[in-house]
Amino acid sequence: MLKRTRAGLAGLAVFTLVAAACGGGAELTCESDGDVGDVGIGLAYDIGGRGDQSFNDLAAAALDKACSEGNVTAQELEPAAGGENREENLRLLAEEGYGFLVPVGFAYQDIVGGIADNPDTAEDESKTGVAEDFPNQLFAIVDGPSSGSNVVGIVFAEHEGSFLVGAAAAVKSETNTIGFIGGVNVPLIQKFQAGFEAGVAHINPDAEVIVQYLTEPPDFTGFNDPAKGKEAAVGMYDRGADIVFHAAGGSGGGLFEAAKERSDATGSKVWAIGVDSDQINIVDDDLKPYILTSMVKRVDVAVGQVIDSYVAGESIGGQTLAFDLSVDGVGYSTTGNNVDDISAQLDDLKAQIISGAIVVPDTP
Amino acid sequence: MSTARDVAEQIPPDRGRPLPDLLHDRRLRLLLLASAVLLLGGVVARATSAQELTSSGTFGAAFRFAMPVMLAGLGGLYAERSGVINIGLEGMMIAGTWFGAWGGWQFGPWYGVLFGVLGGALFGLIHAIATVTFAVDHIVSGVAINALALGGMRFLSTVVYDNVPGAGVTQSPRTAPIDTLSIPFLSGGDLFGWRSPDMLGWIEDRSWVFLSDAAAVVSGVTKGVSWLTLVALALVPLSWWLLWRTPWGLRLRSCGENPYAAESLGVNVLRMKYYAVVTSGGLAGLGGAYLVLVQAGIYREAQTAGRGFIGLAAMLFGNYQPTGVLGGAALFGFADALRIRQTSAVHALLLLVGILLAMFALWTVYRLQLQRGLAIAAFAVGFILWFALTDDVPPEFVPMTPYVVTLLVLSLASQRLRMPAADGLRYRKGEAV
Numbered sequence: 001m002l003k004r005t006r007a008g009l010a011g012l013a014v015f016t017l018v019a020a021a022c023g024g025g026a027e028l029t030c031e032s033d034g035d036v037g038d039v040g041i042g043l044a045y046d047i048g049g050r051g052d053q054s055f056n057d058l059a060a061a062a063l064d065k066a067c068s069e070g071n072v073t074a075q076e077l078e079p080a081a082g083g084e085n086r087e088e089n090l091r092l093l094a095e096e097g098y099g100f101l102v103p104v105g106f107a108y109q110d111i112v113g114g115i116a117d118n119p120d121t122a123e124d125e126s127k128t129g130v131a132e133d134f135p136n137q138l139f140a141i142v143d144g145p146s147s148g149s150n151v152v153g154i155v156f157a158e159h160e161g162s163f164l165v166g167a168a169a170a171v172k173s174e175t176n177t178i179g180f181i182g183g184v185n186v187p188l189i190q191k192f193q194a195g196f197e198a199g200v201a202h203i204n205p206d207a208e209v210i211v212q213y214l215t216e217p218p219d220f221t222g223f224n225d226p227a228k229g230k231e232a233a234v235g236m237y238d239r240g241a242d243i244v245f246h247a248a249g250g251s252g253g254g255l256f257e258a259a260k261e262r263s264d265a266t267g268s269k270v271w272a273i274g275v276d277s278d279q280i281n282i283v284d285d286d287l288k289p290y291i292l293t294s295m296v297k298r299v300d301v302a303v304g305q306v307i308d309s310y311v312a313g314e315s316i317g318g319q320t321l322a323f324d325l326s327v328d329g330v331g332y333s334t335t336g337n338n339v340d341d342i343s344a345q346l347d348d349l350k351a352q353i354i355s356g357a358i359v360v361p362d363t364p
Numbered sequence: 365m366s367t368a369r370d371v372a373e374q375i376p377p378d379r380g381r382p383l384p385d386l387l388h389d390r391r392l393r394l395l396l397l398a399s400a401v402l403l404l405g406g407v408v409a410r411a412t413s414a415q416e417l418t419s420s421g422t423f424g425a426a427f428r429f430a431m432p433v434m435l436a437g438l439g440g441l442y443a444e445r446s447g448v449i450n451i452g453l454e455g456m457m458i459a460g461t462w463f464g465a466w467g468g469w470q471f472g473p474w475y476g477v478l479f480g481v482l483g484g485a486l487f488g489l490i491h492a493i494a495t496v497t498f499a500v501d502h503i504v505s506g507v508a509i510n511a512l513a514l515g516g517m518r519f520l521s522t523v524v525y526d527n528v529p530g531a532g533v534t535q536s537p538r539t540a541p542i543d544t545l546s547i548p549f550l551s552g553g554d555l556f557g558w559r560s561p562d563m564l565g566w567i568e569d570r571s572w573v574f575l576s577d578a579a580a581v582v583s584g585v586t587k588g589v590s591w592l593t594l595v596a597l598a599l600v601p602l603s604w605w606l607l608w609r610t611p612w613g614l615r616l617r618s619c620g621e622n623p624y625a626a627e628s629l630g631v632n633v634l635r636m637k638y639y640a641v642v643t644s645g646g647l648a649g650l651g652g653a654y655l656v657l658v659q660a661g662i663y664r665e666a667q668t669a670g671r672g673f674i675g676l677a678a679m680l681f682g683n684y685q686p687t688g689v690l691g692g693a694a695l696f697g698f699a700d701a702l703r704i705r706q707t708s709a710v711h712a713l714l715l716l717v718g719i720l721l722a723m724f725a726l727w728t729v730y731r732l733q734l735q736r737g738l739a740i741a742a743f744a745v746g747f748i749l750w751f752a753l754t755d756d757v758p759p760e761f762v763p764m765t766p767y768v769v770t771l772l773v774l775s776l777a778s779q780r781l782r783m784p785a786a787d788g789l790r791y792r793k794g795e796a797v
Binding site: 047048049050051052053057080081082185212213214215216219221224225226227228230231232234235238250253254257261265282283284286287 | 416419421422425428429514518525530532533534535537538541588655659660661662664665666667669670700701704705706707759760762763
């Protein structure tokens with residue numbers, strides 16, 4: 001009987017492994033077949049991976065572009081839904097010998113740079129970063145600063161882009177109450193909040209901004225829980241907000257649902273503002289009319305640029321590249337033509353930020 | 365809170381001073397307790413400008429947050445009452461979200477509900493085959509189900525949502541919503557195309573202590589309620605009736621208490637366990653479908669965010685009783701709703717909990733249970749001091765609120781929680797000693 005139990009267990013375990021291993025979405029065009037060519041790129045996604053309609057897809061787009069242009073071989077890996085094998089993936093790609101490794105997302109910061117460098121968690125001195133263990137390979141971390149001579153940091157001025165959509169919201173709001181939904185209460189998302197609040201206050205100092213985070217670290221489900229996103233938005237609309245901006249990744253879908261539901265139920269229109277990509281292009285047709293604009297973060301431009309630099313053989317290690325308004329690394333989208341009437345005003349603000357006349361805070 | 369009372373109900377008042385005659389009716393006692401909580405809540409909300417503490421919006425959201433947790437908890441109830449521990453509820457719920465979204469996208473929301481139930485039931489069946497037929501350890505099988513569901517749904521997404529606009533490996537296309545219902549006159553529902561007045565809304569806007577708060581509670585559960593919510597709620601009395609008032613339910617429960625005795629009386633224990641575990645999966649799957657079709661409008665990978673496990677906690681909290689599961693889920697739902705709608709209101713909750721505990725302590729002392737009363741009073745003073753000495757709850761602590769409250773209730777209620785006697789034990793036909 002024991003035998004039967006074991007057989008059942010083993011069968012179940014195998015089934016699990018097979019099902020779990022069958023990941024992967026749309027294909028990479030220049031996938032290396034085990035042989036890393038002269039120019040090899042390893043891309044380690046964050047949760048969601050290729051096909052997430054957001055952040056990861058923008059990085060994938062940059063890689064696809066590089067594939068189509070040059071003599072590049074590449075491999076991409078994405079973590080499990082909980083993200084616990086991020087480091088494993090990155091190490092695997094490094095061990096395979098890819099010369100240029102792109103970990104996508106701020107969650108890779110400690111993995112690339114080593115926990116010892118982080119004063120908050122410095123008790124674990126023995127832990128070294130992947131970049132320190134592979135000193136002859138170049139790493140480019142998206143959403144993180146450089147942590148060594150072989151690491152290129154890519155950071156975005158999210159606060160500057162958020163300032164512009166905040167200003168747009170303040171101009172468009174009729175109730176002078178505006179909402180901000182953050183996915184997880186981490187410094188990166190607080191940057192969005194700070195810029196957004198500053199943008200609202202610049203146009204209308206009397207307007208109220210209701211701020212709500214969905215989860216607290218280390219619980220990162222707030223980026224992936226549209227039910228919470230929707231209830232947070234409903235709460236803000238209940239309290240009189242007529243425009244809500246989200247920096248909550250996949251939870252943002254709930255905000256768009258809430259905007260539609262509220263507009264349909266009361267007959268007076270409320271708006272949502274998207275984030276990262278130009279979200280009006282990727283949501284369902286029924287939800288498009290409720291998206292005022294999106295705070296776009298050009299991960300595709302940034303990743304494309306560092307890949308080009310690497311392919312061209314430029315020495316970029318050790319630098320932290322800032323993608324801000326001046327290089328159009330961030331900005332606001334005009335799809336849907338909802339902000340056409342105020343674009344002159346927004347572009348004027350943009351020019352003032354670039355010239356330094358307006359300094360946007362990056363912490364709330 | 366009601367659950368603590370339910371449990372207390374089963375205890376004869378053998379210690380301390382007896383209850384006053386007036387309070388012998390359990391329903392009246394519950395009603396009085398609920399009114400007191402609401403009255404205090406209203407006062408605290410006004411005193412601390414935590415208006416969301418008793419707003420109809422919060423009650424409505426609490427209700428919606430509670431439903432998936434309650435359905436998973438009910439699922440757990442069926443399985444454990446038949447003697448099978450179901451750690452796999454989370455995985456079954458994940459299957460429910462995926463199949464619910466797929467069915468909703470392909471054929472319409474109600475088909476989504478059907479497919480969600482079937483998807484969950486499928487994983488329930490796998491759990492039943494593993495634990496009942498092959499006698500695999502229940503925990504091991506449950507953990508495997510959770511991993512299997514996550515990976516399996518990812519796999520299905522890559523196959524089904526390849527090149528579907530708006531969808532990808534981690535999300536489905538948008539699903540159409542299920543219709544909602546508002547009661548005419550009471551909550552401003554439509555009557556033959558005419559929008560009736562919203563009486564409760566009017567009372568709530570007046571901001572009268574207690575009256576407005578009571579109106580908010582009723583408004584929260586009668587305004588814009590999804591039809592699927594009503595279906596889910598109906599499952600609570602239905603489950604109670606099935607499990608405690610039918611021969612089928614008696615057989616099912618006897619399998620969880622003493623399967624060999626049941627077997628000796630001619631009950632087909634293996635079959636009963638199969639029924640129970642598949643039902644369990646179906647209910648968890650329904651919870652997943654609810655999450656997608658009512659709450660989110662879209663499937664996102666891993667969007668269940670542990671709701672299946674919370675369902676398991678709600679079941680334990682509810683002492684393996686359907687109404688208890690509902691109570692536990694409501695508590696979690698309220699904490700979630702309050703936190704999501706107005707985080708600062710959680711600070712006011714400290715004061716409310718402190719005052720309630722203080723009243724509970726007085727009551728306990730009145731019943732001459734001095735030691736217990738002192739312990740509770742210490743908690744009460746702690747909460748009130750915490751409220752008085754701080755301006756807000758540190759954000760790291762906010763998500764813990766439901767768990768802290770649960771722990772408090774569990775530790776303060778008399779420990780009369782009892783799991784089915786043969787829960788989690790391996791059963792082999794004809795092995796009775």
